[in-house]
Amino acid sequence: MEETGDSLLPFRVLDEHGVEVEAVGEFLHHMLADDASAASLRSYAYELLAWFRFLRAVEVPWHVAGRAEARDFALWLKICKKPPRQRRADAPAAGSVNPVTGKATSGENYAARTRRHARAVIRSFYEYHREMHGRPLVNPFPKGRGDEDEHLNAHHNPMQPFRRLSRRAVYQPKEPKPAPRSIPDRAFNDLFAALSCNRDRALIAFYISTGARASELLGVRQGRVVPEEQLIGVVRKGSRALQQLPASTDAFVWLRLYQQEIRDLVPKGPDEALWWTLRRPFRPLTYDAARMVFNKANAVLGANWTLHDLRHSAAKRMVRDPDLTLADVQWVLGHAHITTTEVYTAPTPDEVIAHVLAHHERLRAGRAKPPAPPAPGYRPEVLAALFGAGTAGEGAR
Known part of the structure; x- marks a missing residue:
């Protein structure tokens, strides 16, 4: 190619x-x-x-x-x-x-x-x-099987999940469904502490507070930063529309420190890049360069977090906030369908493990809440037949 x-x-x-x-x-x-x-x-x-x-x-x-x-x-x-590919001698084994x-x-x-x-x-x-x-007459890879394929989601309700094909197409691998991998707060603090310069701190702070994709944030121009309103303009990956995203105060503080360091060293202008390399000759920061910077921090911790994990982490943080609606999170993440955003409402394995361990601790300490008594009016023998002996409360008759 x-x-x-x-x-x-x-x-x-x-x-x-x-x-x-x-x-x-x-x-x-x-x-x-x-x-x-x-x-x-x-x-x-x-x-x-x-x-x-x-x-x-x-x-x-x-x-x-x-x-x-x-x-x-x-x-x-x-x-x-x-x-x-050429790999370092200390690189982990594949898989x-x-x-x-x-x-x-x-x-x-x-x-x-x-x-x-x-x-x-x-x-x-x-x-x-x-x-x-009109040729070739036959497509080697036919469409998915099922009578309703042509109009499966023709009148789709955006509040409902998309309907799947009844069967996979011929020679189509099964679709994996991995859960979004977010960075726990303690691990993120360790990762942030391993960063070595204000540019990287500003970049990671914007990632974790805006939920923008890696390429979207790296493509920001200087004229699209509005510190007084805590907004930063990104061009969305799919629609390529300009969207203003709110960011945290800390992100703009780190950005200001970084801009002071590179003052008079890089071109200025509303259409100039916001992020630059640290070595001469100064060039706009690319995705591969940002990934290498992130991997250096990973090497200090022995981790393998990715830039995209920061987007998952930002989404999980916003979903956990009761004052933010799921539609708010959808708009910030730039999802076309709210069903995509619903993925982040599922608990992570770490959250489930913590909740279950807390449950066992409550049982051990005798602090588990007893089951609520049944509503009055139910006969004890009926409750016992349905749920076992000892289920009927004193209020049943």
């Missing part, structure tokens, strides 16, 4: 002779015209590159690929290992669980979400060519 630098086609997929694959280029043009972002084009191009490499290995042209090739590709993604956070590191094989995404990309690629050119 090649990055072109052309805004009309940022990425190209090339064959073994260095020639652009026209079918993929046409599909990416279609996505760009349909207002897809450059990041989406890059993601789709990589998935199609893997598909075309697979077809080249089995010597099947893309326009005659069928269900057998789809099956073999799904099996290949399931069993093959990801390309090896191991961090003792501090309880989070598993990335495994050697492709995750189910990655395989689901690859299937969705290839299916949309074939559907585009079927609609535009």
